Amino acid sequence: MASGPPIKLYNTLTNSVEELQLEHPGRLAFYSCGPTVYSYAHIGNFRSFLTADLLFRLARTLGLEVTYVTNITDVGHLTEDDAADADGEDRMAKALQSKEGERFANVWDLARYYTGALLQDWSALNLLEPTVRPRATEHMREQIQAVETLLEKGHAYETEQGIYFSVASFPEYGKLSGNINADALDQEVREVVSDPDKRDPRDFALWKKDAKHLMQWYSPWGWGFPGWHIECSVMANRYLGETLDLHAGGEDLTFPHHECEIAQSEAISGKPFAKHWVHTRFLQVEGQKMSKSLGNFLTVRELTSSKDEGGWGVDALALRMALMSGHYRKPFNFTKATLKASVKHRERIAAAIQLLEQAEGDGPDRLGERLEGLYDRIQQALCDDLNTPEALTAVIEGLKLIHGMSKGLNRASADAGVAWLNHVNDLLGIIHPETPEATETEEDPEAAGIEALLRERTEARESRDFARADAIREQLTSMGIEIMDSAEGSTWKRRSSIG
RNA sequence: GGCGACGUGGCCGAGUGGCUAGGCAAGGGUCUGCAAAACCCUGUACGGCGGUUCGAGUCCGCCCGUCGCCUCCA
Structure with missing residues (x-):
């Protein structure tokens, strides 16, 4: 049906803005890396998920048939990829031992709980459900098979402690991140290798043998658990095939995670793993890196829960808007001022909706044509490397048109306004909630x-x-x-x- | 040290070499019993130094600065 301009996006693989090329015309195979569910996801996580959501929405409105896959990592991976000692802790195990973790019977329980929390926040922010949301624990067999294949093809080797991918066997390693020169990498860090049998400091774990781990599966190499990177290779392949059109994630994933995914997947298939890589920049909070020690670790629920519950009482869609007020590839400073402005915009949206609902009277549509032009502008802005600030500007201009007509707003014009808002929402998700969780409005006790x-x-x-x-x-x-x-x-x- | 992103008015932020971006905040006004909302008006910024050009925030070079990754992290 609909069609529009081509989607242009910065591609980390080529360090340039390029048109998105589709393997199969009309269809988009899209994978976005999801979180490890060991605690509540924070707004930085969600900014990256939001980038994926906007790409999904954009592609749909352009008439593409999108398969959008985003995973849940519910396996506790090693805190250090190299640390292969049998007592090595992982993040989930750590979370279980922490104060918040006391209430969980075991890591499985903890993973289940934080998965639920993730899905709630996901809906609250009006992030659309992906086509498939696979979990790492439910694809263990495929992961083991992938490791076996890599061993058979000579891209992996076994030690007493685990199975490693041999980076030397994949000459293109480094093509995504630019970390080409292994010797140039910080040796001090690289030498913290606990497995003396590793052949190359760059080699990364595919499988770790560990009969004492809190989560373990049986494999041809005994009890153990998979390396972090293999799950995404496997799940992407399972649901999207050997070559993806688009792969997204946070900027920190460029290396090592995505670099390793490429190595594994391409070593297995012999084909390009993903043609286009999109990475969302980290955000800062009030000019500082977000971290638990600074106490500026903001979660969606903290910002959106009511003041009585100790939250900030911010409208979830205002939070969504604030997170898209900066370009995904630029340093983004999340501030109260930004949030305030977004709250204000949301109020203007609500006021406009009310105005449109109340409009009556005959007369010609005097709004539709101008609003359509603005819709095109929004779509074009998004097609231009996801220029969300520019898109939001066009939305605000549309609101101004609606508000400015208050007296001459007849039914026909209002209908055009309603249709426009719905279209804008398809693209940006900031007009009204589309998920049941987000639609629920609590009765004010007072x-x-x-x-x-x-x-x-x-x-x-x-x-x-x-x-x-x-x-x-x-x-x-x-x-x-x-x-x-x-x-x-x-x-x-x-x-x-x-x- | 390697790789990358970026530096625009109080703040956020768009910008294809020449034409007012826009928003938030601020001040003034219209409307309103008051207020809110809405609408109107006001504010001439582009890190520094060179260069190319009739003309540069926009291209080139150098410098300064900020941020990220290279190690678990979205």
């Missing part, structure tokens, strides 16, 4: 009391007792409630105030 006061104030206004009316306004304001008077009556809402 609603009855507030409405009683509001009625009292209305009566006071009708009898022109403005002193009384203002006193009630004051009282509600101190409760964090804002009242809006209009010809149709008075309404209220909780004031959104950040910091």
Whole structure:
């Protein structure tokens, strides 16, 4: 159906902006690396998932048939890829021992819990469900088979402690990250190798033998668990075939994760693994790197849960908007000011929707044509290396058009406005929630009391007792409630105030 | 040391060599019993130094600075 401009994206593989090339015309095979579920995902994780979501939405609106795969890593991998000692801890094991981990019976339970939390936050941010969301633990057989194949083809070798990929057997190793010169890599770090039988410091684990690990599977090499990189190679191949059109993830994954994926997959298939690589930059919070020690580790639930629950009380779609207010490839500084601006924009959107719903009267559509032009601009901006700031600007211009028409807004124009907002939402997901979780609106526990006061104030206004009316306004304001008077009556809402 | 991204007005941020980006914040105004919302008006920025050009925020060179990866991390 729909068609539009070609999608141009920066390709890490070539260090240049290129048109997305499809292996099969009309179809997009897209893989995006998901998180390890050992704690709540933070907004940095979600910025990267959001990049994938926008690409998915964009491709769909352009009429492509998209297979969008994003995994859940529910295996606790080694904290250091090289550390192959049998007592080596992994992140899940660590999480289990931490204070938050006390309530879980075992790592499986912990993984289950944080998977659930991830899916909730995913919906709250209006991230669409992928076509397939595979889990590492459910693809163990394929992972073992892949390791066997690599051994058979001479790309891997076995030691007492595990199976390693032989980087020397894959000359193109380094083509994604530019880490071509092994000798130039920091030797101090590289020499922290616990397996003396590893042949090359660059070699990475495909399988680790460990009969004591909290998660273990039986393999031709005994009990153990898979290396971190192999799961993505396997799941991508299983659902998308040998060559992907597009592979995305956070910038930190470029090396070693994606580099190793390429090595494994191409060593097995002999074909290019992915033609286009997109990496989302890390975000900072108030100018600082986000880290637990700095206490600026922001999760979606912390920002979106109500103030009574200790959260910031931010509208989830405003958070989504804030996360796309910077370009995915530029350093992004997440600040309260940005969030505030996004909250404001969301309020404008809500006001516009109300306006459109109330519009009546005959007359020609005086909005549709101009809005369509803006839709094209949004789509073009996204096709141009996912220029979300430019896209948001066009959205705001559209809102301005709608608001600016308030008096002449007849039904036909309003219908065009509603249609436009829906189309914008298909592309950006910032207009209204599309998932059941996000649609649920909780009844405000104080609603009855507030409405009683509001009625009292209305009566006071009708009898022109403005002193009384203002006193009630004051009282509600101190409760964090804002009242809006209009010809149709008075309404209220909780004031959104950040910091 | 290697690889890469980036430096625009108080803040965020777009920008194809020549024509007002836009937003948030601020100030002023219209409307409103008051307020909110909405709308209108105001503010001349492009890290530094050279170069190319009739003309550079936009191209080239050098310098300075910020950030990321190279080690678990989205």
